[in-house]
Amino acid sequence: MSNNNLIKGSLQTIILKLLEENEKMYGYEITQRVKELTAGEIKITEGALYPALHKLEAEGLLSTEIQQVDNRVRKYYSLTKDGQKEVTSKMSELQGFVENLQRILTPDLKPGFNI
């Protein structure tokens, strides 16, 4: 499914939401979790994932931790306190957007419609 452009705008929210549900995750794990949750319909490209993770880290929303795993070093990401607050606001922002989009796509829908 070619939905890369649609995902681009919500990538940060997806990352933050996943990290809210899982205490800490590493890059490859995030791509696999998204694939698993959407039955392979949404694939986060590495080209977009890592710059987004680094940006969120620089904004203070994510913190990182280096751990030794099976003879290699792994970089784990987790939410900071600011990141935890940001998830709620990003989620309601995205939900609001989806609701409005739904209204545009199906104008007959009642205004109180919720996803």
Added chain:
Amino acid sequence: MRKLTEKELDQVKKVIAAKELTSAEIVIEIYDHYVSHLESFESSKFESELFELEQKFTFGYCHSLQAKLFKASKNDILSFQWSIFKTYFTWPKFLATTFFLAIYIIIWMEVEHKTKAQLLIIPMISIVILSAWIYYRSFKKVRKIKKMIDSPRTIESSLLKVIMIQLSLITSSFNLLILTPKIFDIPEFMESPYFLAATLALFLFYASYSLTLFEAWKIKSRTALI
């Protein structure tokens, strides 16, 4: 899920080394991504999957990721310093800083020119010692990665690079402060109240700058490669 063989791991290390990356954070992230991905495929698919990864993690992409991480690390450290600064100067710390500055002024007024020059060198020496310590700590952490990926370029932490640049800016500014009056041949510049005011202002600025940078390093060093 399977474990990669030594031969396969060597092949992965070789392709990553060929990217000539210098950021330890990017190297470990890409290496972990490659190995995690390849471990989920049968050995018969190793070559084709490695090729697929190479199409995604191209030389250009990896270097752009590295440049972006360096920029992000710079912003990260600066915003960290700012947030530390906002909470660092509690009343006891503020009073302690004022006390040390007052002692510094008294000594400055009393001592000879030679001692004044020595006084200016003290913070520079402290920063050099601090830089050496930070570099050594990071070197110890990155040593294993360097050994694992036999890259033609020097691998070091992106955060270390940012901190080192910040520290060298402080020492360079001190040099500038000492050398500027000499360049313009200003006589007895150490007696000038402007010079005292400038050193004091710079001391205040650098004290806060280096203290917050040190605190940021202390916090970051718990989990990062510095």
